[in-house]
Amino acid sequence: MSENVRVRFAPSPTGPLHMGGVRTALFNYLFAKKHNGTFVLRIEDTDQTRYVANAEQYIINSLDWCNIPFDEGPGKNEKFGPYRQSERKELYKQYADELIAKGWAYYAFDTAEELDAHRKDHEANGKTFIYNWHNREKLQNSLALSAENVAQRIADGEKFVVRFKTPQDETLIMQDEIRGTIKIDTNTLDDKVLFKSDGMPTYHLANIVDDHLMQISHVIRGEEWLPSMPLHVLLYKAFGWEAPKFAHLPLILKPVGKGKLSKRDGDKLGFPVFPLAYTNEDTNDVSRGYKEDGYFAEAFVNMLAFLGWNPGTEQEIFSLEELIQSFDLERVSKSGAKFSPDKTKWFNQQYLQLKSAEELTKLYLPLLTEKGINADENYVQKVVTLIKERAVFVADFWDLSSFFFENPSSYDEKAVKKQWKDTTADLMNELVAVINTIEDFTVDNAQTVIKGWITSKEIGFGKVMQPLRLSLVGKLAGPDLFDIMTMIGKETTVKRITNAIENLL
Ligand code: GLU
Numbered sequence: 001m002s003e004n005v006r007v008r009f010a011p012s013p014t015g016p017l018h019m020g021g022v023r024t025a026l027f028n029y030l031f032a033k034k035h036n037g038t039f040v041l042r043i044e045d046t047d048q049t050r051y052v053a054n055a056e057q058y059i060i061n062s063l064d065w066c067n068i069p070f071d072e073g074p075g076k077n078e079k080f081g082p083y084r085q086s087e088r089k090e091l092y093k094q095y096a097d098e099l100i101a102k103g104w105a106y107y108a109f110d111t112a113e114e115l116d117a118h119r120k121d122h123e124a125n126g127k128t129f130i131y132n133w134h135n136r137e138k139l140q141n142s143l144a145l146s147a148e149n150v151a152q153r154i155a156d157g158e159k160f161v162v163r164f165k166t167p168q169d170e171t172l173i174m175q176d177e178i179r180g181t182i183k184i185d186t187n188t189l190d191d192k193v194l195f196k197s198d199g200m201p202t203y204h205l206a207n208i209v210d211d212h213l214m215q216i217s218h219v220i221r222g223e224e225w226l227p228s229m230p231l232h233v234l235l236y237k238a239f240g241w242e243a244p245k246f247a248h249l250p251l252i253l254k255p256v257g258k259g260k261l262s263k264r265d266g267d268k269l270g271f272p273v274f275p276l277a278y279t280n281e282d283t284n285d286v287s288r289g290y291k292e293d294g295y296f297a298e299a300f301v302n303m304l305a306f307l308g309w310n311p312g313t314e315q316e317i318f319s320l321e322e323l324i325q326s327f328d329l330e331r332v333s334k335s336g337a338k339f340s341p342d343k344t345k346w347f348n349q350q351y352l353q354l355k356s357a358e359e360l361t362k363l364y365l366p367l368l369t370e371k372g373i374n375a376d377e378n379y380v381q382k383v384v385t386l387i388k389e390r391a392v393f394v395a396d397f398w399d400l401s402s403f404f405f406e407n408p409s410s411y412d413e414k415a416v417k418k419q420w421k422d423t424t425a426d427l428m429n430e431l432v433a434v435i436n437t438i439e440d441f442t443v444d445n446a447q448t449v450i451k452g453w454i455t456s457k458e459i460g461f462g463k464v465m466q467p468l469r470l471s472l473v474g475k476l477a478g479p480d481l482f483d484i485m486t487m488i489g490k491e492t493t494v495k496r497i498t499n500a501i502e503n504l505l
Contacts, residue, residue: 005037006217009063009070010207012044013055016278016287017062018263019339020222020252023304027249028220029068030305030327040214041073043084044207046200054281056084062275065291066301067320080214085206092201095209095239096162096194100142104238105194107160108141109153130190133168162195164204164231164238174233176226177218177247177329184230192231204228208235211244220247220329247329250308253336261339263287271341275300294393295344299351303344308337317350349392357385363394371398373405382487386479400478404487407496408474411504415476419466420504427464428471428501432494441490443482450482471500 009025011017017025032039041063043056056074063069070076074083082088099105108131115131118139122129129135136143141163142150154160170186194205201209211219219232226248236243252261255269266273266288277289290300302318310333311318311326318326352360361381368375387400434453438445454464469476472484472493485493 004215004217005032005035006040006215007032007037007220008040008042008211008214008216010042010044010210010221011059012047012050012203013052013059014047014050015052015055015280016274016276017055017059019273019275019290019304020261021059022062022066022275023252023307024220024222024249025063026066026068026301026304027309027327027332030324031218031220031329032071033324034327037217038071039068040080040216041070041083042210042214043074043086044203045084045086046089046203046206048086048200052281058276058278065275065297067297068301085201085210088206088210089200092206092209093195093199096201096205099164099194099238100162102238103165105162105164106136106142107150107154108139108163108191108193109145109158109160110140111159114140131163132166132190133187136165136191159197161193161197163191164194164235166191166231166234172230172233174229175246176229177245178250178332179226179248179334182229186230186234189230204231204235208232208239212236212239212241216244218245218247220249223248223251247332250333251336252307253338255338255340257336257338260336269341271344294395295348296351296355299347300344302351303347306337306343307339308332317347317354345392352388352391352393357381357388360384360388360394360397364397367394367398368405371402371405375405379404379487386483386487403473403478403484407492407499408472410474411470411500412475415466415470416504419462419470419476421463424463424467425501425504427459428467428497431464431468432497435490435494435497438490441486443486446485447482467500468497470504471497 007028009028011021011025029039031037041060043059045051045056060074072079072081072083074081096105100107110131115129119129131139138144143165145153166189167186172184172186174182174184176182192204193202195201210216229246229248232246233243253259254261254265261273263273272288272290272293274287274289275291277292278287279285280287291297298320301320302316302323305318305323305327306316309327309331312331358381361377361384364380364384365375365377368380383401383404384397387397390400391397431450431453434449435446438449450464451461454461465481466476469478469481472478472481472488478484488496
């Protein structure tokens, strides 16, 4: 790509960032990095009624956690700043005025009540009221009223909005990098408000002006903005500016494959929809986050990358660097991407396996401390090596390894019924004697002696090994028994067997 790639993520700070928003940020980030471009964060806070104070920081923290920080944005390399639209509000009016002067926009004085009456009137006749070419000459605006009347109303302080004058009888032909050519009849569009009576621009005007001033080369955003694309393309035309390229990402669908994934689906189906936990400052409601639920950021990001994109190969595990190398808008699909909580867990499991025992030990030690266990780091590292393949989260480690640190506090009843027979206690007593003969209690020695003894008794291995497992672990689970025995040591092994004999009589 010869041009200078500049993309932006432009969230509105109305609450916590949904995972779909993180996916949009990620695709922008990947595209920027792939083309040695710039990833801009712009805060679109023109709608003061929906503004939530802690949302901007939440967005920034989420990008940081995902390791996809912005290059330019609030407080960082403010080359084209400010990056909060509320701090740019003085700037937009001149652009609304410019469009009026060029005949691409007009003043409209219709009150909310009047518009409502029109809407109701139309509904009563089975029609939909659209403010556009069809009726604009009959409404209260500068296209219908005389210049004097308009000037007088403005001088009198009457409230007005500025509307876009959508061209009539044109077929607008647009290009989307993902969807290809899109054609639309301009007569179906309404004359959108560009500038509100409170002196603030609407999303449409502010978005286009800022994308232009910030020299954005590609607009990569969610499919929900596709209906706005005709207006945006027309606005560039009206200003005489070169439009950026557009790419509308597919929707993220519910796990059932139908309907957009909503914030409520997470609560209903038991998975997070936000990257980080979020506390609503008004209600004190806490929403779960992937981070706090124990997901690795790399796993979350890898999973998100596959929501609407695929590399065209069998490879599924991609580091961020590999994603940057492989990412391509051409491989982003048009159709919705089904979110799968199970696949997300699978990604986490894969990333957990890729982590070194040393790294995982660092994560496990604080959990052990919480349990009141003060274990040697080398010992914990060995434990982690033995159990990690069965874990999806670090939080699973305790269930998989508690017996390395403390004696079982109970025994699985079903297993006891099945495995602890009348003759078992005698066998276990004999086993204790056998174990006591092993001087150097290594895996090899323990294995040779114990297996030799079982063979000499001509009984099945299970008759000894299953009750032994129950004695040491409390249930029929866990890694190799000889690993467990040598880790906890001869003395503890013997103690646990005698405990079991006493308790399971
Ligand atoms: N502020 C819009 C949002 O909240 C930005 C849409 C766009 O990227 O143009 O998603």
